[in-house]
Amino acid sequence: MRRPLLVTVGATVLAALLPLTESPIYLIHLLLVIAMYITLASAWNLLGGFTGYPSFGHGAFFGLGAYTTAILFRDFGLSPFLTAPVGGLVAAAFSAAIAYPTLRLREEYFAIATMSMGFILQVVARNWEFTGGGLGLYAQPPESYDIRTIKSLLYLAMLAVMLATLLVALWVRHSRLGFGLAAIRDGEEAAGTLGVPTVRLKMLALILSTFFPGTAGGLWAYYITYIDAEAVFEPSISINVILMSILGGAGTVLGPVLGATLLVVLSEVIEITITGAVKLVMFGAILMAVVLYLPGGLLSWTGRRAG
Amino acid sequence: MAVLQAVVTGILVGGIYAAMAVGLSIIFGVLKIINVAHAAIALLCAYVAYTAFSVFGVDPVASLVLTLPAALLIGGAMFRFLIRPVLGRPPLLSLLLLFGFVNVLEGVMLLAWTADPRALTPSYSASSLQVGPVIFSTTRLLGFAASSVVVGGLAVFLRRSFLGRAIRATMEDPQAALLMGVNTVRVSMIAFVMGVGTAAVGGTVLGLVYVFYPALHFLWIGKLFCIVVLGGVGSVGGVLAGATVLGVAESLTATFFPAVWAELVAYVLLVLTLWIRPAGLFGRLA
Numbered sequence: 001m002r003r004p005l006l007v008t009v010g011a012t013v014l015a016a017l018l019p020l021t022e023s024p025i026y027l028i029h030l031l032l033v034i035a036m037y038i039t040l041a042s043a044w045n046l047l048g049g050f051t052g053y054p055s056f057g058h059g060a061f062f063g064l065g066a067y068t069t070a071i072l073f074r075d076f077g078l079s080p081f082l083t084a085p086v087g088g089l090v091a092a093a094f095s096a097a098i099a100y101p102t103l104r105l106r107e108e109y110f111a112i113a114t115m116s117m118g119f120i121l122q123v124v125a126r127n128w129e130f131t132g133g134g135l136g137l138y139a140q141p142p143e144s145y146d147i148r149t150i151k152s153l154l155y156l157a158m159l160a161v162m163l164a165t166l167l168v169a170l171w172v173r174h175s176r177l178g179f180g181l182a183a184i185r186d187g188e189e190a191a192g193t194l195g196v197p198t199v200r201l202k203m204l205a206l207i208l209s210t211f212f213p214g215t216a217g218g219l220w221a222y223y224i225t226y227i228d229a230e231a232v233f234e235p236s237i238s239i240n241v242i243l244m245s246i247l248g249g250a251g252t253v254l255g256p257v258l259g260a261t262l263l264v265v266l267s268e269v270i271e272i273t274i275t276g277a278v279k280l281v282m283f284g285a286i287l288m289a290v291v292l293y294l295p296g297g298l299l300s301w302t303g304r305r306a307g
Numbered sequence: 308m309a310v311l312q313a314v315v316t317g318i319l320v321g322g323i324y325a326a327m328a329v330g331l332s333i334i335f336g337v338l339k340i341i342n343v344a345h346a347a348i349a350l351l352c353a354y355v356a357y358t359a360f361s362v363f364g365v366d367p368v369a370s371l372v373l374t375l376p377a378a379l380l381i382g383g384a385m386f387r388f389l390i391r392p393v394l395g396r397p398p399l400l401s402l403l404l405l406f407g408f409v410n411v412l413e414g415v416m417l418l419a420w421t422a423d424p425r426a427l428t429p430s431y432s433a434s435s436l437q438v439g440p441v442i443f444s445t446t447r448l449l450g451f452a453a454s455s456v457v458v459g460g461l462a463v464f465l466r467r468s469f470l471g472r473a474i475r476a477t478m479e480d481p482q483a484a485l486l487m488g489v490n491t492v493r494v495s496m497i498a499f500v501m502g503v504g505t506a507a508v509g510g511t512v513l514g515l516v517y518v519f520y521p522a523l524h525f526l527w528i529g530k531l532f533c534i535v536v537l538g539g540v541g542s543v544g545g546v547l548a549g550a551t552v553l554g555v556a557e558s559l560t561a562t563f564f565p566a567v568w569a570e571l572v573a574y575v576l577l578v579l580t581l582w583i584r585p586a587g588l589f590g591r592l593a
Contacts, residue, residue, distance in 0.1 A: 101583075102581075107398050107399060108341055108402065109536075111341075111402055112536070112577070113578055116578050119529055120571060123567070123568075126567075239406050239410065242403065275418075277415075277418045278414065278418070279414070280411070280414030280417065281410065281415060283407075283410055284406075284407040284409065284411035285411060287406060288389065288407035288408060288411075291400055292389075292392060295400070
């Protein structure tokens with residue numbers, strides 16, 4: 001695992017040097033969004049790809065993190081660089097709370113339950129006074145910094161979260177935990193009878209898989225400076241994250257990175273040149289095409305297995 | 308009195324829900340596939356009825372002549388290209404395919420009709436019938452009647468006809484049904500297409516009673532999941548019971564709390580049922 005590790009760290013360090021150059025702000029924005037979706041897709045993959053429990057509501061944990069930092073900023077004026085990990089913790093704690101009854105469910109019911117969780121959070125966020133209701137929440141950076149500095153700092157923080165997620169993914173893949181998760185995916189009952197502590201491993205995978213999206217959401221709230229229930233609890237986030245993961249290749253470390261990068265770039269191109277509605281149609285068509293014709297993702301097509 | 312009105316409204320709305328949920332339940336029962344596109348197809352039918360009404364002045368109920376065959380056609384195409392390739396494979400595959408299809412449908416609706424809310428407003432849409440202290444809105448009564456025809460018709464069909472029996476046999480035990488000479492793939496196709504067909508009736512009724520917009524299908528599919536899970540899979544009686552429970556629970560919630568919280572009822576009921584009794588409150592243990 002030495003080589004993937006070096007490549008991952010090296011590429012991230014290289015990307016981190018970008019703000020030092022005279023790069024346009026848009027490029028920083030684009031890379032930040034890519035880093036965010038790599039985080040989301042890789043984290044989803046820990047549970048959906050490695051363990052075989054595909055969550056259809058992973059956007060919910062992202063949204064929980066975003067709301068956590070926005071509320072901590074509103075009520076206590078705390079900086080997102082401190083509170084983003086708190087957002088991750090809140091997301092992980094929420095997932096742990098629902099884990100026991102949810103992880104027992106069969107695949108299709110697990111999908112419905114996770115999807116519903118996302119909707120419940122969205123409706124609550126939209127209507128509860130504490131979360132700003134329909135008005136949403138503002139998380140404005142202090143005026144003493146200029147936009148470029150703020151964006152660059154948040155970009156670096158997002159890269160750090162992405163790196164942490166990828167390192168965890170690499171570690172999981174090569175550890176006893178990873179083999180245990182693969183055993184659960186390939187036959188949970190059999191794994192259990194062979195002495196794999198399935199409940200504990202699933203819990204661990206779920207918590208890891210929700211902590212990083214929560215942290216990324218925490219940074220995102222501050223980056224876009226205003227959030228509401230539609231922006232961060234949008235069901236399409238959850239679907240897109242799955243699409244990214246399986247487009248690249250679910251169950252691999254490199255797959256979600258590849259899928260997230262490709263789809264974010266494609267989505268930017270479509271939204272700028274055509275319209276969001278066309279993006280829905282195209283993403284839907286890609287999702288169907290991948291499942292029907294390339295179920296192993298792009299990586300299986302090139303015949304390579306990374307990580 | 309508010310409670311009585313809420314219960315009556317809830318029962319009427321529950322009847323409307325049942326028309327759509329019964330199709331979802333049959334599809335799930337026979338194919339073990341969750342048709343997440345069900346509500347989106349219903350919505351598409353509502354939009355077609357909207358255009359037929361606003362451009363050509365066709366009554367929404369009459370436009371079923373158009374939307375019902377359209378839905379059956381969509382169902383057939385979906386079965387051929389999306390469902391059949393993954394029949395009997397892990398449920399994740401069909402879920403992802405259908406979510407992809409939902410994205411396409413929503414995008415098409417956005418392109419064709421924009422995100423602005425629409426409503427079907429025939430002359431009778433604002434009228435109502437008062438019996439004692441209770442008010443029945445005409446569109447809800449009409450929706451309830453249409454749903455009763457669909458649900459009742461399906462119940463009789465499943466119980467009495469040969470094909471209906473084959474469908475129920477496939478639901479109960481596909482292996483045994485196959486051994487008894489049932490062509491289970493064909494039965495699956497018929498069940499799927501029929502199930503999608505109910506979305507046309509459901510969509511027309513939805514359009515008559517509610518304001519609609521392309522992303523609304525997310526809210527509706529949640530309600531339908533809730534009903535199917537409450538009612539237990541593949542049972543018409545269970546669907547009726549589940550739909551009534553949901554309709555009344557929502558209506559009571561909206562009476563005693565700010566109406567927006569009624570949106571939450573379906574999801575909370577759904578998650579709690581899955582946690583406590585995954586086989587459904589009214590269903591047999593599978």
